[in-house]
Amino acid sequence: MSDFFIEVSSSSTTSSELNGTEATGGSRDGRCFLTLKKWFKLRAGEEEIISGNPDNVQFFLYPKPLDHNYKEEIKFKDTENLKKLSLRMGQQWKIVIHGFVTNSDYKSIQDIKNAYLARMVKTGEAQGSSYNIVLVNWDQLSTPRIGDDPNMLLYRLAVNNVPVVGRRVGEFIQFLMQNGVIRNMDELHVIGFSLGAHVAGEAGNTLKELIGQVPSRVTGLDPAGPAFYDVLKFAKRGLAKTDGRFVDVIHSNMGGMGTLSKLGHADFYPNGGGPIQKRCEEEYEQNKAKSKRQMGLPVSRLAALNSCSHNKAPEFFAMSILNPYMIACKCNTYMTFKTVCPCREKAVFGEHCDPRTEGSFYLDV
Secondary structure, three states, rough: OOOOEEEOOOOOOOHHOOOOOOOOOOOHHHHHHHHHHHHHHHHOOHHHHHOHHHOOEEEEEEOOOOOOOOOOEEEOOOOHHOOOOOOOOEEEEEEOOOOOOOOOOOOHHHHHHHHHHHHHHOOOOOOOEEEEEEEEOOHHHHHHHHHHEEEEEEEEHHHHHHHHHHHHHHHHHHHHHHHHOOOOHEEEEEEEHHHHHHHHHHHHHHHHHHHHHOEEEEEEEEEEOOOOOOOOOOOOOOHHHHHHOOEEOOOOOOOEEEEEOOOEEEEEHHHOOOOOOHHHHHHHHHHHHHHHHOOOOOOOHHHHHHHHHHHHHHHHHHHHOOOOOOOOEOOOHHHHHHOOOOOOOEEEEEEOOOOOEEEEEEOOO
């Protein structure tokens, strides 16, 4: 993804098509240049490029295991609103955060929420399997626009909004604690996908500043790589193991949309962690054949494979919520995992991972 801009067609292009999209045609290049020129005439200085109002961040509670679509909005700093909510007092909080150019209705995020609700039904809401599930919606800040062109999106602006949103999520958690809704950090698990993983880290860092504590667990699902590397880095900070008492990371598109860096106490690499997941290559060929039959226009191969691989992290995590027996092996590399690694140290992958787990782990999914 470009450090300067990504152009998206509002009518046909989805978030799954962003990476690998190339500008073609002089008129489009010229329009992009003029729009950026107009923007930078209006905005002088790095600090003024940061856009987004944290009051536009929303929090939705999904309290009904048998109705996956029912939701209630938790309004920040509204104590009267808290009294009307269907809260499960004393139970775990699962706060799930989407990424760039998406919202809380994004399939990968909805799949995680639905898996938690399904687990509640399966276990009869037994102790340890009952949750307050909250989806954070920051779409107005994850999809910043410039000028008068509704099709122009800046990844850089979304990255600059990460600390804005992360701080609001931290403040939101503090608000719940001040009103006795969350009793302590043991009840809190923050989960973020892509840019949302860095938002989750910022939330943990904010809580450290505000109350001197961090969430018991922060899970990063293929944390975004572009803008967070040491080279050409323009993000202020990214997800770090200091952002939670236990930070686990799932890598599925390393070096593409996802980071190459080890960020957690435990880092998991399903099918080697990418950059391309083998299953995505198979899915692409199937979809390509289907598109030809339907006379559709397939997306570029690179864009499709990167997006598919990136989305495998939340997909695999959702699978783990209902399957506590996904076992990974502690090995040096995926190659050694497939050949000579004796797998003497094992760890449960995903939701049911032991918070004492440390190191790099590999598994096939």
